[in-house]
Amino acid sequence: MRDRDDEDDDLLLWGDVDARTLPKVSLHDHLDGGLRPATVVELADEAGVELPEGDADALADWFHDQADSGSLVDYLKTFDLTTAVMQTEPALTRVAREFVLDLAADGVAWGEVRWAPEQHLAKGLTLDAAVEAVQAGLEQGVDEARRGGWDLRVGQLVTAMRHADRGLEIAELAVRHRDRGVVGFDIAGAEAGFLPARHRVAFDYLAEHWFPVTVHAGEAAGLDSIRxxxxxxxxxxxxxxxxxxEDLTVREDAGRSYVTVGRLARWVRDRQVPLELSPSSNLQTGAIEAWGDDLADHPFDLLFQLGFKVTVNTDNRLMSDTSLSRELVLLADAFDYDLDDLLTFQLNAAESAFLPLEEREALADRIASGFEAID
Structure with a gap:
C-alpha cells in the first residue's frame, strides 16, 4: 500500500469517475493489515524491531510480495512484523488514527476495524488498555477527518485467534466494551484445522448477550468451516x-449454463447471510485456486448473479497494496459492472453493518444519495 497520493490514477478511475468519491462501507478490514509502510519503519526504529527493508516503498513491495504466496498460512506470517510494532498504547493509538484517515481518503462512510487484542500484550498492556488505546486513535482519526470535511464513523470488531484458547475471555472483553466503540466479535487466524466449534463456549456467551458475530470462514477451509x-x-x-x-455445481448444455445450488449454499443465499468478499486478498491466499488464478476467475460474479449478498472488502490494505476504491474498480473491469452494480455492493454492506436498524437505513440513504450525485 503506497501513500494515497502515490496511487496510480488508472487503478482508482471507473470511467471518468474517481472511485474515491463514491461513499462506501468497509466491513472486513484488519487494523494490523492496514499500516502505512512509513509508519512501520518509524515504529520499528522506536521498538528496536528489525525490518527486511528500511525504505518505506521497498518495505511496501516486500509486504505485497511476501503476502502473494498462494497460502493463507504464509500470508499470515507478514503480520508477525506489523503486530511487533503495535505493542504500546502510543503505537496502537497512532496506527488506529492513521487507519481512519486512510478510510476517509478512500471515501468510507462506515468502517468496521477488526483486530486481535491478545496479540498486543508483549510489552505489558492489558486487554482492556489495548482496546482503549485503539479506540482513542479511532476517535482522533474521526475528529480529524471531520475537520477536513469528511464525515465517517467507525467501530471495532474485537477478534479472538482461532488457534488459541482465549475465545471466551476475548468475547467477554468485547461485550465489556460494547458501549465504548466495540460493535462486534470475530475469530481469525489459520482456518484449516480450527473450526469455529472450538470456540463454542465463547459464541454461546455472545448469543446470551445479544452481541453480533462475524466469523472468518470459507477462505482457507471449505464448507465444513462455513457450516x-x-x-x-x-x-x-x-x-x-x-x-x-464449492456448494454450487455449474454445467453447460447447448451453450447455456445451469447452476445447482447445494443445501448449505441455498441456506446462505436464501437467508441473505452477507459474504465479506475480498477479491485481491482471495487471490493472494489461494482461496479461489479451485476456480483459477486471475480476478476474472473469482466466483464473485457467479455469487452475485445467483442472488447471494455479496460485499466488497480490502481485508489487508498493506499486504494487498489496495484500497476499497481500487477493489471496486478491479471488479468493474473484470466483470463489466456498471454504477448500479457498485451501488448494490455498497447497499449490501450498509444493510449488513453492525449498527442499529435506524442507523443502517440512514447509512444506506447516504450511500444512495452519494451515488446519485455522481450519476
Missing amino acids: SALLDGRALRLGHGVRIA
Missing part, C-alpha cells in the same frame, strides 16, 4: 465466505 460458523458461531456474516461456491 460450523453458522451453527456453532451463529455468525450473522461470513468473513470471506468465498468457498461457499
Whole structure:
C-alpha cells in the first residue's frame, strides 16, 4: 500500500469517475493489515524491531510480495512484523488514527476495524488498555477527518485467534466494551484445522448477550468451516465466505449454463447471510485456486448473479497494496459492472453493518444519495 497520493490514477478511475468519491462501507478490514509502510519503519526504529527493508516503498513491495504466496498460512506470517510494532498504547493509538484517515481518503462512510487484542500484550498492556488505546486513535482519526470535511464513523470488531484458547475471555472483553466503540466479535487466524466449534463456549456467551458475530470462514477451509460458523458461531456474516461456491455445481448444455445450488449454499443465499468478499486478498491466499488464478476467475460474479449478498472488502490494505476504491474498480473491469452494480455492493454492506436498524437505513440513504450525485 503506497501513500494515497502515490496511487496510480488508472487503478482508482471507473470511467471518468474517481472511485474515491463514491461513499462506501468497509466491513472486513484488519487494523494490523492496514499500516502505512512509513509508519512501520518509524515504529520499528522506536521498538528496536528489525525490518527486511528500511525504505518505506521497498518495505511496501516486500509486504505485497511476501503476502502473494498462494497460502493463507504464509500470508499470515507478514503480520508477525506489523503486530511487533503495535505493542504500546502510543503505537496502537497512532496506527488506529492513521487507519481512519486512510478510510476517509478512500471515501468510507462506515468502517468496521477488526483486530486481535491478545496479540498486543508483549510489552505489558492489558486487554482492556489495548482496546482503549485503539479506540482513542479511532476517535482522533474521526475528529480529524471531520475537520477536513469528511464525515465517517467507525467501530471495532474485537477478534479472538482461532488457534488459541482465549475465545471466551476475548468475547467477554468485547461485550465489556460494547458501549465504548466495540460493535462486534470475530475469530481469525489459520482456518484449516480450527473450526469455529472450538470456540463454542465463547459464541454461546455472545448469543446470551445479544452481541453480533462475524466469523472468518470459507477462505482457507471449505464448507465444513462455513457450516460450523453458522451453527456453532451463529455468525450473522461470513468473513470471506468465498468457498461457499464449492456448494454450487455449474454445467453447460447447448451453450447455456445451469447452476445447482447445494443445501448449505441455498441456506446462505436464501437467508441473505452477507459474504465479506475480498477479491485481491482471495487471490493472494489461494482461496479461489479451485476456480483459477486471475480476478476474472473469482466466483464473485457467479455469487452475485445467483442472488447471494455479496460485499466488497480490502481485508489487508498493506499486504494487498489496495484500497476499497481500487477493489471496486478491479471488479468493474473484470466483470463489466456498471454504477448500479457498485451501488448494490455498497447497499449490501450498509444493510449488513453492525449498527442499529435506524442507523443502517440512514447509512444506506447516504450511500444512495452519494451515488446519485455522481450519476
